[in-house]
Amino acid sequence: MADFDAIVVGSGGVGSAALYHLAKRGVRACGLDRFTPGHSRGSSHGGTRVIRQAYFEHPDYVPLLRRSYELWDELEQAIGRQLFYRVGLLEVGRPDGIVVGGVRESARQYGLAVEDLSREEAARRFPGYRVPPDCEAVFEQNAGYLLVEDCVCEHIRLAVELGGQHHAGVEVLGWDSDSRRIEVQTTNGVYTATRLIVTAGAWAPTLLSQLDVPFRVLRKHLHWFEIEDDGYRADCGGPTFFYDVEGFFYGFPAIDELGLKIGEHSNGEQIDDPLNAAEDIDENDVRRVREFLGTHLPNVAHRSTRHAICFYTVSPDEHFVVDRLAEQPNVVAVAGLSGHGFKFASALGEAVVELVLDGETSAQIGFLGSARFANGSS
Numbered sequence: 001m002a003d004f005d006a007i008v009v010g011s012g013g014v015g016s017a018a019l020y021h022l023a024k025r026g027v028r029a030c031g032l033d034r035f036t037p038g039h040s041r042g043s044s045h046g047g048t049r050v051i052r053q054a055y056f057e058h059p060d061y062v063p064l065l066r067r068s069y070e071l072w073d074e075l076e077q078a079i080g081r082q083l084f085y086r087v088g089l090l091e092v093g094r095p096d097g098i099v100v101g102g103v104r105e106s107a108r109q110y111g112l113a114v115e116d117l118s119r120e121e122a123a124r125r126f127p128g129y130r131v132p133p134d135c136e137a138v139f140e141q142n143a144g145y146l147l148v149e150d151c152v153c154e155h156i157r158l159a160v161e162l163g164g165q166h167h168a169g170v171e172v173l174g175w176d177s178d179s180r181r182i183e184v185q186t187t188n189g190v191y192t193a194t195r196l197i198v199t200a201g202a203w204a205p206t207l208l209s210q211l212d213v214p215f216r217v218l219r220k221h222l223h224w225f226e227i228e229d230d231g232y233r234a235d236c237g238g239p240t241f242f243y244d245v246e247g248f249f250y251g252f253p254a255i256d257e258l259g260l261k262i263g264e265h266s267n268g269e270q271i272d273d274p275l276n277a278a279e280d281i282d283e284n285d286v287r288r289v290r291e292f293l294g295t296h297l298p299n300v301a302h303r304s305t306r307h308a309i310c311f312y313t314v315s316p317d318e319h320f321v322v323d324r325l326a327e328q329p330n331v332v333a334v335a336g337l338s339g340h341g342f343k344f345a346s347a348l349g350e351a352v353v354e355l356v357l358d359g360e361t362s363a364q365i366g367f368l369g370s371a372r373f374a375n376g377s378s
């Protein structure tokens, strides 16, 4: 008999949720990760992640987002503390641009509550956030931020409480599978299971080469700055924000003494080896962020309090890949979350567990299959 009914390789954002859903289903489950939960070497750290429903990237994500919201609520109830703060999201851009146009289209298709704010109204409600003359603003109150490391750690903690196992400090080297049994080779020996879920984040290009998707890994920067205006504080009504201006810039109101957090969603330096990525500040990146702040959030002081790096794993069309491996149907993979996947982790975890245990899922993820990249078609 195999050691486990299912093994999860990688217990970051999605893997921790998958481990929780496996344990909730009562199967013998084990999560393996090279690092300890909540670590800062992958893509799920840095304090906070934006969560929103009026999805400018594509309206097809909205049903999955609705399920994500339900499952984040369920997690909060199970652990008895808050992880999701609905401080709202202010999005700014040209009306015919990807962001404002996309938000309005998702909201229209799914009847989501999004307010159109005139420049005057935006200035009145959010005086520290400027809307350029050629831009418009939309505000989604039912959006905000998740505490990213806490979400990961709580999913794992609950999974273990429910009978699952989690082995940190274990590097997965590869696996062999036939239709009934999978052998996972690790630095801690061989683990066996009947099913496998692989959620390896920035290591997908090597660990999931079978998907045959040309993922790019980008080194991205997060910056924290002191604030001089309480309007940038979450507890004083400061919202999360996303601007489509001289690039895509997003950020978070201050939730502690580190101040306002900001990053550029566009750009990024492609890297080959996330284990050895430089952690230093990119001068061009910080210049662009400071220029953005100077123009659009002018009351943020430019005194930096913290800097961190983090990885985007980007698919060719910047949409996720969620699929079983063609040659190994008892292996399901999630990869290429393309810098916008954390908010979905709860629902993706549930969906891959259904896929791997039941052979199908009620989650609407058909548009995320890997076949769309066959023959370089996307």
Ligand SMILES: Cc1cc2nc3c(=O)[nH]c(=O)nc-3n(C[C@H](O)[C@H](O)[C@H](O)COP(=O)(O)OP(=O)(O)OC[C@H]3O[C@@H](n4cnc5c(N)ncnc54)[C@H](O)[C@@H]3O)c2cc1C
Pocket (backbone or CB within 6 Å): 009, 010, 011, 012, 013, 014, 015, 032, 033, 034, 035, 042, 043, 044, 045, 046, 048, 049, 050, 051, 170, 171, 172, 173, 199, 200, 201, 202, 203, 207, 220, 221, 222, 263, 309, 310, 311, 312, 334, 335, 337, 338, 339, 340, 341, 342, 343, 344
């Ligand atoms: C700067 C930044 C800002 C972002 N902002 C947002 C946002 O506001 N909203 C949002 O929704 N998303 C955001 N994202 C994207 C989101 O955070 C990621 O899509 C998501 O966290 C990725 O989760 P994951 O499970 O795929 O990867 P990870 O959380 O990185 O997990 C992968 C895990 O696999 C492990 N692993 C890999 N290979 C092996 C191996 N061989 N052996 C053992 N373990 C292995 C790693 O150690 C890691 O723990 C952002 C990302 C970054 C970098």
